[in-house]
Amino acid sequence: MGVSMREVAAAASVSVGTVSNVLNSPDKVAPATVIRVQAAIEALGFVRNDAARQLRAGRSRCVGLVVLDVGNPFFTDIARAAERRAGDHDLTVLLGTSDDDERREHAYIDAFDEQRVYGLLVSPIGDDLGRLDLLRRRGTPVILVDRDADGTPFDSVAVDDIAGGRLAVSHLCSIGRRQIAYVGGPAGLRQVADRRRGAEQAVAEVDGASLEVVETSALSVLAGREVGESLQRRSPAARPDAVFCANDLVAIGVLQAFTMLGGDVRVPDDIALIGYDDIDFAGSAVVPLSSVRQPTSLIGATAVELLISAATESPQRHRPSNPVFQPELVARASTLG
Template identity: 85%
Template sequence: MGVSMRDVAAAASVSVGTVSNVLNAPEKVAPATVARVHAAIESLGFVRNDAARQLRAGRSRCVGLVVLDVGNPFFTDIARAAEREAGHHDLTVLLGTSDEDVLRESAYIDAFDQQRVFGLMVSPIGDDLERLDALRRRGTPVVLVDRDATGSPFDSVAVDDIAGGRLAAEHLCGLGRRRIAYVGGPTNLRQVTDRRRGAEEAIAQVPGAALEVIETPSLTVLAGREVGERLQRRKPGERPDAVFCANDLVAMGVLQAFTMMGGGVRVPEDIALIGYDDIDFARSAVVALSSVRQPTARIGATAVDLLLSAAADSPDGHTPANPVFQPELVARASTLGVREG
């Protein structure tokens, strides 16, 4: 049988209430007593029962984070930043990945709800947020991550993806490219449609420029490689002269197809290539990848801060905040044709 708080109290010659205060409010206890209780805890190997504490408090010290794809370094970096910020507030982040599957996303939301998490941060797949809204109304703070929820009852933190798409297309057009392909999907992801919209707006301002949309089933390297192989099989005059991918993983897949198949497509001489997110792998690719950078550290930390703010208010009395960060163009060899120094 495990060691109990009563055992610790007996070993330290204090009351059970004093042990509880040492664990939860040590400022209320004399330093010498705190030291004696901690010595007893270490000697006995006591581990407090957070599940029981959670039932008493009605809320745990764990925060749920559901992302679209934990294999994407963009979301990994957000999760890492969220963990750091949460740790400053005695919170632990529990991570789940929906894999862009609505049912899987719903299962994670239900699981975190059952665990009575302190709050929930979600990068949602679609626009049906009813399940999350029900959770919010019951008192569990919810923050949408990588999704602008301005005008809704949700707090959110996002990057202006329309502006990001515009940056990428303007960069390509500024280099003289006119036959541009946009590669990404599925289209039920808001990020995919917003980045395409920004590119469309920019290209509409350039005489002779046109945008071809190539949808992918997912935002993965394999999906990008398949598109790259298809483009390789086209006749040179039927290929785009630039490709804008909805994220860096897709762009790296396209680049792999161009460089591994030996089909004679040179980057950027024949086809300029730009991605989105500016993950670490982008700069170390065989041809350093141009990309649209998102501030992942700020996104993750801000999401936790918004969650804490919402937790301090009642659901009905809380005024949601919806910060939107601006993206940044990072031009490298895949569009410029020069190596970084």
């Protein structure tokens, strides 16, 4: 049997209400009393019953965060920024990764719902948001992360991926490349599709430019390496002269195939290479990788702020907010030599 608040109160010679205030609103209690109660808590080994507190409040102090791939530093950076901002508001972030699997995504959504989380931050896999809308209508704030939800009932924070795709391919065309390959997938991911659309728009504006689409099953280093190896097996005349990858992990895999596995492709002399996200590894690759930078810290922090706003406003007065940030081109040796 655990130690009760009543026992803590008796040991500190205060009321149960004072113990509760020390735990939840210490600014309402005299500093000397706070010290005395904290000493009693430590001496008795009292552990707060958060489940009971959650039932009374109707909502926990935990925020659920579901990302596509926690192994991708892009999402890791978003999670860290969200965790820092949540901590400023006495909230804790619980992280789950869907691994681009809708069943896993649904399982995490259901688990966080059962835990009565304060709110949910999620990078959804597909366009069917029905499960998330049901959660929202039951009173749990839901913020879409790395997805523009303008025109829907959801708050969201995103980056203009169409503009990012245009940036990448316009840069490749500006250095004289015309036979461009776009590498990434699955194609059903909104981010992959939007970056491709931007690439197509950029190619359409340049005479003689073309875009070959090479779909991958995942946005991983291994998937990129497989594509790089397949490009190496082509004759030099059949290869593209530039490759735009849907994220930096894919680009790093392509680069490994070209430079570290006995290949004969020189970057950028034979094939210029650019990624997306500008993760920390990009700048320290064997050939520093050009990339399209996303403001990960701003995305994570803004998502938490939107969540708090949605949680504290009445549903009748809340109006969804959908900020969209602009990406930035970071050109390095993989395109500039």
